[in-house]
Amino acid sequence: MRLTSLIYRGTIVIAYTVMLLPVLLLVVTSFFRDAIIAFPPTGLSLEWYRNALTRDEFLSGFLVSVKVAAIATAIGVPTGTAAAMALVRSRLRFKAAITTFLLGPIIVPGIVAGIALYLSYLAVQNRLDMDIVGTLPGLIAAHVLLTIPWTVRVVISGLQGLDRSVEEAALNLGARPRAVFLRVTLPMMRPAIVAAAMFSFIQSFENLELTLLLVGPGMSTLPIAMMNYLEFQVDPTLAAVATLQIAVIAAMMLITDRYVKLSRIV
Amino acid sequence: MKSLELVNIRKEYGDAVAVDDMNMTIRKGELVSLLGPSGCGKTTTLRMVAGFVAPSAGSVLIDGRDVTHRPPYERNTALVFQSYALFPHMSVAQNVAFGLEMRRMPRAEREAKSLEALRRVRLDHLAERYPRQLSGGQQQRVALARGLVLNPDVFLLDEPLSNLDAKLRAEVRSEIRGLQQALELTTLMVTHDQEEALTMSDGLVLMAGGRVRQSGSAQDLYERPADAFVADFVGRSNVLEGRVEGGSFRMKDGTALPGTAVPTARYYTLRPEKIALTSPDQGVPGTLREVLYLGAQTEYTVLLGTTPVTVIRATPGPDDTLARLRPGDPVGLRWNSADARLLDS
Ligand SMILES: Nc1ncnc2c1ncn2[C@@H]1O[C@H](COP(=O)(O)OP(=O)(O)O)[C@@H](O)[C@H]1O
Ligand SMILES: [Mg+2]
Numbered sequence: 001m002r003l004t005s006l007i008y009r010g011t012i013v014i015a016y017t018v019m020l021l022p023v024l025l026l027v028v029t030s031f032f033r034d035a036i037i038a039f040p041p042t043g044l045s046l047e048w049y050r051n052a053l054t055r056d057e058f059l060s061g062f063l064v065s066v067k068v069a070a071i072a073t074a075i076g077v078p079t080g081t082a083a084a085m086a087l088v089r090s091r092l093r094f095k096a097a098i099t100t101f102l103l104g105p106i107i108v109p110g111i112v113a114g115i116a117l118y119l120s121y122l123a124v125q126n127r128l129d130m131d132i133v134g135t136l137p138g139l140i141a142a143h144v145l146l147t148i149p150w151t152v153r154v155v156i157s158g159l160q161g162l163d164r165s166v167e168e169a170a171l172n173l174g175a176r177p178r179a180v181f182l183r184v185t186l187p188m189m190r191p192a193i194v195a196a197a198m199f200s201f202i203q204s205f206e207n208l209e210l211t212l213l214l215v216g217p218g219m220s221t222l223p224i225a226m227m228n229y230l231e232f233q234v235d236p237t238l239a240a241v242a243t244l245q246i247a248v249i250a251a252m253m254l255i256t257d258r259y260v261k262l263s264r265i266v
Numbered sequence: 267m268k269s270l271e272l273v274n275i276r277k278e279y280g281d282a283v284a285v286d287d288m289n290m291t292i293r294k295g296e297l298v299s300l301l302g303p304s305g306c307g308k309t310t311t312l313r314m315v316a317g318f319v320a321p322s323a324g325s326v327l328i329d330g331r332d333v334t335h336r337p338p339y340e341r342n343t344a345l346v347f348q349s350y351a352l353f354p355h356m357s358v359a360q361n362v363a364f365g366l367e368m369r370r371m372p373r374a375e376r377e378a379k380s381l382e383a384l385r386r387v388r389l390d391h392l393a394e395r396y397p398r399q400l401s402g403g404q405q406q407r408v409a410l411a412r413g414l415v416l417n418p419d420v421f422l423l424d425e426p427l428s429n430l431d432a433k434l435r436a437e438v439r440s441e442i443r444g445l446q447q448a449l450e451l452t453t454l455m456v457t458h459d460q461e462e463a464l465t466m467s468d469g470l471v472l473m474a475g476g477r478v479r480q481s482g483s484a485q486d487l488y489e490r491p492a493d494a495f496v497a498d499f500v501g502r503s504n505v506l507e508g509r510v511e512g513g514s515f516r517m518k519d520g521t522a523l524p525g526t527a528v529p530t531a532r533y534y535t536l537r538p539e540k541i542a543l544t545s546p547d548q549g550v551p552g553t554l555r556e557v558l559y560l561g562a563q564t565e566y567t568v569l570l571g572t573t574p575v576t577v578i579r580a581t582p583g584p585d586d587t588l589a590r591l592r593p594g595d596p597v598g599l600r601w602n603s604a605d606a607r608l609l610d611s
Contacts, residue, residue: 165351
């Protein structure tokens with residue numbers, strides 16, 4: 001008994017250490033003064049943060065990422081929510097197959113999906129004689145492939161926990177189906193939808209693999225900008241950018257957690 | 267005046283018949299209990315009245331109007347769900363006002379009315395709370411207020427006491443009955459608890475296997491059960507199998523019981539409290555097998571031949587001869603033959 005509990009706890013501690021230690025090191029080194037990381041550092045500085053915030057590629061990368069993530073979320077969440085409702089509520093045939101299909105993009109490795117998209121974009125591009133690769137709409141369309149599955153997944157689990165008799169109570173009290181949906185179903189689904197939006201946004205915002213082949217000149221997302229920077233420089237600027245990125249995502253999670261307990265959804 | 271009428275109503279799920287050609291009427295202001303074992307079709311019937319289940323055949327009439335094909339929101343019934351089904355994202359006051367809002371009542375008026383309904387269930391001081399901040403009993407009172415504020419044509423209760431602890435149950439029972447009578451609500455209540463049904467209702471409908479076995483007043487069902495199932499389900503009964511033969515009812519083990527009123531009878535039913543315990547020479551002789559002290563009453567199990575018969579008497583005082591009875595003693599059982607019911611089925 002005590003031994004298994006010890007092993008269990010030990011495993012958790014090791015797993016978290018392995019996952020979190022590099023992140024911690026990253027945050028710490030972003031404050032080192034030396035351009036080539038050395039232990040112990042010769043001093044501390046905010047120089048790299050200044051560099052990160054003033055370099056054009058990071059600022060514009062950040063803006064492109066936010067724009068793409070916001071639009072992909074705005075498209076994916078309503079679509080994915082509608083799909084989830086149909087999958088849980090309607091008498092659709094082939095439900096299991098459709099669910100697997102919709103969740104597919106989560107399962108397929110990102111780089112594989114990225115190459116597949118790139119090749120199909122090229123093919124379509126040649127036929128239609130218009131640019132898709134390297135354009136904002138092309139990139140957003142790809143990211144919708146992330147936001148839809150995440151939404152479907154989160155909203156389905158939310159819907160399955162929803163008590164149907166509450167909606168019946170509304171019907172019984174005189175609410176027409178439309179009013180039931182707007183006044184009862186939707187508000188009760190709100191935690192799941194908020195969580196879906198947050199997950200979608202983060203997934204799109206930090207995505208590298210799917211995005212890699214689809215960006216064009218002046219159209220880099222933040223993760224791509226960071227990777228490009230890494231090709232020529234190894235100073236802690238990237239650590240500073242990454243720390244800022246972690247701070248933004250953590251803040252989003254904390255804010256969302258005020259509305260929905262995230263632990264209940266994932 | 268008939269407020270609710272079910273005419274030959276029937277519901278099939280695939281091959282299974284959940285409710286089988288059921289007929290029932292409730293007069294205005296009456297509370298009728300739908301009683302029966304689990305799975306006999308009570309909830310299905312209730313949901314057909316509310317409009318959530320479409321009958322396979324038959325019709326539902328509310329105040330003489332055929333509503334069989336009307337959706338739930340056009341029926342003016344108020345259903346109190348077994349799980350209460352309160353809106354978790356609305357305050358108590360908003361929950362109660364919801365139905366009035368759907369009826370487009372102006373805000374000031376509906377707030378006044380909801381508060382009045384909450385006062386009726388003594389919850390006006392919790393109007394701003396949310397359902398999750400209330401106890402089970404309080405949630406149920408919100409559910410009651412949410413329904414009765416609409417002054418419904420038919421009030422529907424699905425096992426209203428099943429989620430409450432024993433202590434609260436008696437209290438809520440009289441509270442619901444009090445409200446129903448004060449507001450003269452035509453009410454259909456579903457329950458599997460016969461005590462609940464006997465104490466709260468103007469009329470009872472006993473169902474089994476989707477069919478009505480007997481309907482009538484509590485006295486009708488208790489004193490004059492239509493068949494052995496009813497006799498057994500409502501209250502306690504000794505149900506003894508056998509047939510009428512040579513001037514008496516002969517049980518399977520050969521013991522003869524007085525009474526031949528129904529020559530074709532296959533069951534002889536007798537309430538435990540209608541039987542007197544005497545000495546073996548006065549009455550049907552038997553052997554005492556078990557004595558169960560229940561406080562105010564004592565329950566005796568007596569073997570007539572090989573058949574156990576339950577007798578319930580007021581617990582005897584210390585000087586009473588009954589107090590000296592021990593298992594194994596020979597005893598006699600005596601009853602008024604009018605209290606025995608001979609039944610065909
Ligand atoms: N939606 C349904 N689909 C199939 N069978 C059902 C459905 N609802 C109820 N039944 C069946 O109908 C019968 C009556 O159910 P119900 O009305 O819930 O019984 P009760 O409320 O008396 O316990 C049961 O055998 C149940 O399994
Ligand atoms: Mg039921």
